[in-house]
Amino acid sequence: MDASDATILKLYKKDKNQGLEILYDRYKKYIYTITYHYTGNKEDALDLTQEVFLSIFKALDSFETGFSMLPWIKRITINKCLNHLRDKKDALSLNQQGEDGYEIQDLLPASTNTEESTLFLDTKKLLTTAIYALPPEERMAILLRHMKGMKYEEIAKSMGVPLGTVKTYLHRGRKHLKDDLSIGGLWER
Amino acid sequence: MICNLDKNLLQDLLDGVIDPVEKLFVEEHLKACSECRQEINELKLLFWDLNDKSSYDLELPLELDHIKNALLEQSLEPASQSTFNSLMEVQRKNIKSARNNMKSASKFLDFVPGIKAGNALAKESLKATPSALKYVSKSLLKTGKLLKAK
Numbered sequence: 146m147d148a149s150d151a152t153i154l155k156l157y158k159k160d161k162n163q164g165l166e167i168l169y170d171r172y173k174k175y176i177y178t179i180t181y182h183y184t185g186n187k188e189d190a191l192d193l194t195q196e197v198f199l200s201i202f203k204a205l206d207s208f209e210t211g212f213s214m215l216p217w218i219k220r221i222t223i224n225k226c227l228n229h230l231r232d233k234k235d236a237l238s239l240n241q242q243g244e245d246g247y248e249i250q251d252l253l254p255a256s257t258n259t260e261e262s263t264l265f266l267d268t269k270k271l272l273t274t275a276i277y278a279l280p281p282e283e284r285m286a287i288l289l290r291h292m293k294g295m296k297y298e299e300i301a302k303s304m305g306v307p308l309g310t311v312k313t314y315l316h317r318g319r320k321h322l323k324d325d326l327s328i329g330g331l332w333e334r
Numbered sequence: 335m336i337c338n339l340d341k342n343l344l345q346d347l348l349d350g351v352i353d354p355v356e357k358l359f360v361e362e363h364l365k366a367c368s369e370c371r372q373e374i375n376e377l378k379l380l381f382w383d384l385n386d387k388s389s390y391d392l393e394l395p396l397e398l399d400h401i402k403n404a405l406l407e408q409s410l411e412p413a414s415q416s417t418f419n420s421l422m423e424v425q426r427k428n429i430k431s432a433r434n435n436m437k438s439a440s441k442f443l444d445f446v447p448g449i450k451a452g453n454a455l456a457k458e459s460l461k462a463t464p465s466a467l468k469y470v471s472k473s474l475l476k477t478g479k480l481l482k483a484k
Contacts, residue, residue, distance in 0.1 A: 162406060165405075165410075166402065169406075177394060187395055195404075202405060273389075287384070291385055292384075292387075316342045319377070322384075323376055
């Protein structure tokens with residue numbers, strides 16, 4: 146077990162406030178990065194981060210000290226993300242604004258303004274937008290594999306799906322991304 | 335020439351999860367197939383961007399600290415829960431003692447002649463009544479019977 150996880154739990158038993166605070170500071174970046182790249186906007190990412198921590202805090206009393214917290218936290222985060230998007234499936238609007246004030250319709254590639262949009266938006270933004278356009282499960286698999294560097298088996302366990310399904314999500318997701326980014330003019334053909 | 339190679343193998347090759355035999359096969363195939371060479375070059379660019387950690391860099395918003403404070407307050411003040419629990423406990427004790435008081439207060443009625451038949455009737459009609467109310471109504475009925483007898 147990770148030493149600092151054990152320390153956090155010990156501290157939590159002695160002083161709840163301090164234990165929870167350190168736990169929050171330790172994992173907030175990990176959780177927020179996933180929720181942000183998964184939802185594609187700050188507000189939803191913050192909502193989800195709050196939900197994830199609420200679940201963690203509630204269940205911490207029954208958490209067994211012999212285990213590492215990260216896999217447990219990953220599972221909670223992934224579940225909250227997948228459920229969140231299921232609830233909000235139809236709520237996406239082309240006028241919805243991203244963190245930088247861009248509307249989604251500005252970010253969509255179009256044949257007439259390819260050059261302009263390539264100049265306007267850098268690779269990072271195009272990639273973030275293309276990832277956000279993926280179906281939820283593909284998006285989550287891609288983020289866990291490439292952003293978090295998780296192994297296939299670990300992704301399968303965290304998402305609660307068979308290994309073959311993870312491979313399918315990754316294959317399809319990357320194909321979608323490649324098509325999107327080629328059309329977006331990111332790469333010269 | 336149309337290439338029939340499963341393009342997923344190219345992804346697996348780049349991701350380092352390809353079977354060693356398939357790897358040899360794909361590498362040989364790439365020497366001869368320009369379509370797959372084009373495909374794998376595009377995939378390499380994608381993998382480069384996807385694996386580049388700086389693609390995911392972001393600034394943590396200040397709101398995360400507000401959320402922390404709100405969550406800590408909420409978690410450390412289980413006041414609503416414990417107040418609710420202790421209120422319930424007090425209520426439970428009150429009801430219990432009220433029931434006991436009523437029992438002893440109406441004890442004398444057990445010795446009044448003719449009351450047993452009335453009790454049977456009351457029991458029948460009170461079957462569906464919640465227990466706390468049951469004792470109240472029961473003693474009321476008993477008193478009614480007593481008055482009638484007088």
